[in-house]
């Protein structure tokens with residue numbers, strides 16, 4: 001249907017609604033990166049000596065590394081000296097002791113984003129850590145969490161207050177030399193979230209971090225570390241947005257998850273960084289390393305991601321299944337339109353006996369975008385009886401976009417079993433005609449069809465966010481059927 | 483209600499409809515019969531606004547409004563309903579969600595309040611029973627894995643839910659066994675009303691034993707070559723399309739049925 005294409009394109013054209021800039025006084029470093037900058041950053045954060053050493057080691061390692069070029073994405077070379085590595089809202093005091101001391105402009109920003117931080121109107125049942133540019137500005141529900149023994153704070157606080165835990169686990173899953181962007185992050189990460197759930201505790205509420213990039217020419221390098229001690233359970237969600245700017249901005253995060261014996265971590269992401277405009281100008285480069293280690297037996301880590309934003313996404317949330325009978329899961333919806341590029345997927349590394357993993361990936365491409373799934377399933381010699389199931393579906397909207405699938409399987413154990421299914425489909429003219437013949441608007445039809453396609457993944461999200469994710473897809477799709 | 487004048491339409495540059503003239507009044511049931519490939523589905527799709535077909539000449543007026551200027555969804559909201567010959571699947575979208583979205587789109591258009599999930603569930607369950615579909619079908623993906631007969635009953639269920647002004651049924655009888663045919667016919671008869679018109683497209687006359695039309699038209703080579711009453715269908719059945727000088731490879735199958 002000729003006009004359907006146009007309609008879809010109009011649909012997709014809907015504007016990014018989080019694109020505003022907050023006018024707030026900030027302390028921002030001059031662009032540039034060297035050992036002095038790192039020392040200054042560490043100094044501002046009043047970090048102990050070992051932390052600075054850790055950063056410098058990472059920096060020196062990073063200088064020797066090359067930026068990866070194997071992903072199915074293309075972007076101009078990044079000048080790492082043109083980026084500012086620290087930007088924080090100016091504060092009267094050192095650190096706000098309570099939310100009352102947080103700059104009202106900042107609170108307003110989060111309210112505009114639908115993330116109330118005020119004590120009286122906090123998100124029901126969800127504790128939020130809000131990270132604005134380089135620093136954590138507020139964490140809600142600290143007290144009830146503390147009562148349960150759960151530590152939920154910014155990583156800066158954790159470095160000061162829980163050094164043993166941080167020293168033991170930071171970099172244990174994603175070491176300095178893991179990859180170029182992880183190396184950079186290790187050197188310059190400015191804030192992020194820390195979670196520790198003690199033995200046998202089921203975390204009483206959803207934990208959530210909301211990341212916001214505001215300042216121009218600033219990179220956001222956050223670091224998240226979540227530790228689930230024996231027999232504990234935690235569900236964590238991150239969301240992210242950024243203003244619309246013509247220049248590209250770099251976001252290079254590292255997330256490490258550690259699950260001990262019988263522990264479970266459920267990590268969900270709704271990523272909605274600014275994707276750039278219709279011509280592909282601006283947008284966030286989202287180069288993140290997320291990895292979970294199931295070090296204990298019977299432990300489980302689930303990644304669920306809904307990726308709709310960013311100009312370029314390079315992201316492979318992975319699980320290292322070391323403990324016997326441990327389980328890794330990856331559920332992903334990645335939507336690209338206009339000139340967005342995504343190369344995303346997962347790695348499931350089976351080391352322990354009877355380890356199991358499930359991968360469900362749903363890629364949706366519209367406009368002139370490119371969407372690649374890249375997955376590695378690896379079985380070590382000790383992975384007796386291990387199994388993986390992978391299902392990888394692509395949905396194309398229009399005929400100018402592309403979908404690619406790169407599955408890699410490496411097995412050193414003959415008893416391991418892999419099942420792989422892949423499909424590619426289109427939102428067909430016939431489906432659109434059926435919906436419209438029943439009186440449904442084209443945009444609503446596309447969004448309904450796409451939501452149907454993503455159903456298996458959405459049902460893995462915490463309830464509140466599943467609704468949110470559906471709406472987000474609808475907005476992201478405005479202008480797109482074929 | 484509907485007036486079609488000298489309608490010409492083509493697909494991929496090939497002219498399929500070559501000057502259709504047809505007047506349909508509210509309350510009437512018209513049957514369009516014709517051999518395979520004569521343009522019956524094309525006519526149905528063109529009326530519903532499928533943009534794969536290009537209207538090259540002629541006019542279609544519904545209740546004083548130029549239908550050809552309206553988008554597909556606008557025509558639907560004005561009361562045109564098409565029961566598809568080959569209903570398409572929409573995986574993962576539940577029949578319930580799909581139907582409620584459709585019903586609410588219509589209600590919104592008419593300035594009525596949207597139905598919530600609970601209200602709609604009750605209505606949908608009643609209607610699904612009316613076409614002998616287990617309400618469990620409401621939870622399945624739209625047409626996903628439905629048998630041929632289930633798809634057809636699902637189409638009639640939608641017509642009953644949406645209460646159109648003009649229902650176009652494209653070979654809703656094909657592929658049905660005798661019991662299913664009866665169910666579908668009952669559904670269509672339930673649709674019959676003073677202020678609704680029905681345009682029934684069919685290759686065979688057997689459906690017309692259950693749903694008695696007011697008029698019968700024979701479509702061949704993109705034109706209506708003969709019109710008459712109920713008896714025209716019976717005559718066609720007896721003598722075959724060859725009687726009208728039309729070649730039809732499917733007439734032999736018809737006799738076999």
Ligand SMILES: Nc1ncnc2c1ncn2[C@@H]1O[C@H](COP(=O)(O)OP(=O)(O)O)[C@@H](O)[C@H]1O
Pocket residue numbers: 493494498516517518519520521522523524525534
């Ligand atoms: N989408 C299409 N592309 C090309 N030709 C088509 C298309 N749809 C229908 N036709 C052709 O138009 C003619 C009429 O088809 P159709 O309207 O389906 O007939 P009927 O429903 O009477 O069997 C046939 O020759 C058919 O091949």
Ligand SMILES: [Mg+2]
Pocket residue numbers: 522523524567652653
């Ligand atoms: Mg036909």
